[in-house]
Amino acid sequence: MxxxxxxxxxxxTTHHEHRMAxxxxxxxxxxxxxxxxxxxxxxxxYARENRDYFLKEKITAIxxxxxxxxxxxxxxxxxxxxxxxxxxxxxxxxxxxxDQDAQKLQSAGLHAVQINTGKVCHLDAxxxxxxxxxxxxxxxxxxxxxxxxxxxxxxxxxLGEAFRVVLLSVTEGDNKPLKYxxxxxxxxxxxxxxxxxxxxxxxNTNKAIEYAQRINPSIHALSLSATTSVGLKEWYxxxxxxxxxxxxxH
Amino acid sequence: MHELSLCxxxxxxxxxxxxxxxxxxxxxxxxxxxxxxxVDESALRFGFExxxxxxxxxxxxxxxxxxxxxxxxxxxxxxxxxxxxxxxxLNCGQFSLTVTQGEELRIQSMEVA
Numbered sequence: 527m528x529x530x531x532x533x534x535x536x537x538x539t540t541h542h543e544h545r546m547a548x549x550x551x552x553x554x555x556x557x558x559x560x561x562x563x564x565x566x567x568x569x570x571x572y573a574r575e576n577r578d579y580f581l582k583e584k585i586t587a588i589x590x591x592x593x594x595x596x597x598x599x600x601x602x603x604x605x606x607x608x609x610x611x612x613x614x615x616x617x618x619x620x621x622x623x624x625d626q627d628a629q630k631l632q633s634a635g636l637h638a639v640q641i642n643t644g645k646v647c648h649l650d651a652x653x654x655x656x657x658x659x660x661x662x663x664x665x666x667x668x669x670x671x672x673x674x675x676x677x678x679x680x681x682x683x684x685l686g687e688a689f690r691v692v693l694l695s696v697t698e699g700d701n702k703p704l705k706y707x708x709x710x711x712x713x714x715x716x717x718x719x720x721x722x723x724x725x726x727x728x729x730n731t732n733k734a735i736e737y738a739q740r741i742n743p744s745i746h747a748l749s750l751s752a753t754t755s756v757g758l759k760e761w762y763x764x765x766x767x768x769x770x771x772x773x774x775x776h
Numbered sequence: 777m778h779e780l781s782l783c784x785x786x787x788x789x790x791x792x793x794x795x796x797x798x799x800x801x802x803x804x805x806x807x808x809x810x811x812x813x814x815v816d817e818s819a820l821r822f823g824f825e826x827x828x829x830x831x832x833x834x835x836x837x838x839x840x841x842x843x844x845x846x847x848x849x850x851x852x853x854x855x856x857x858x859x860x861x862x863x864x865x866l867n868c869g870q871f872s873l874t875v876t877q878g879e880e881l882r883i884q885s886m887e888v889a
Contacts, residue, residue: 558886558887559793559885559886560885561789561793561884561885562884562885563882563883564881564882565782565785565786565807565881565882565883566785566881567785567789568785648778678778678814681814682778682782682814683778703862708814708861711861739871740864741861743850743871
């Protein structure tokens, strides 16, 4: 006979009860509890709360991700130096250990808050939610969330950001989008960094972009060097437009 | 090793369902894992073993149901199998695909005694 609540029609079911909206089937001396819940449900709930807060304050939250050493901190320090006059910027920076990145950004004059994740290889929405409490009120500004350097794990965790930006330095190899597809699939923009080193490495910019667009047809790509300033103008324009999209939401 | 974080979330969900009930142990946990999700099965099993030590779920069987990747091609509008994100449409060879299945990461059920 079919159960009216869960549709179960297992003949071997000897006993059957529904407790607190939970479905339970007793098969002899063990029960099966149907759960049907996303493993990331809790993170996604925190991410929603962060996102609501950012929207309310018209903060443009940008999740910056890459492997270690691709130039996230250097680019942020440079961006602040160049554009502090017309853009309000704050950084939450995640690393497993040390506050060296926050210090580097602070010495450039940026308001930076460090999160040490300890053994954890990515930021999650809960950590970001707590660190927002330490960020001074910055209505309508840009909040950079510099993720832990790692091209795999951070892709899975929504932090409540409006945009995801992945950095790929030319010293890393142009096939990275194919090797680490999740990161590129989840990003709005890919920044090819350190392009001043192109003469010294085997890196095909067009190939890297083609591979990234294979994984994610809607990903945008920009090439730049924070050392020589090539391409920075386009990056600042992208930031300006990203910020406009958020501040003009009613 | 984000699998370890995922296993901690899994244990949290298990605990939510254990509270208020008098179970002796958890015998089996069934997960649905999409073929395209960024999760490694052996890392997941390893993480599960670690986080469940000393809990009701210690020694439980971790049953992983793999969900095949599937996409609809934006060029030829056919549903096709998709094993990797970098694969082309099996029908027309284009790369513009919208994933319709295979990114799942869900706990389906658990068996308790």
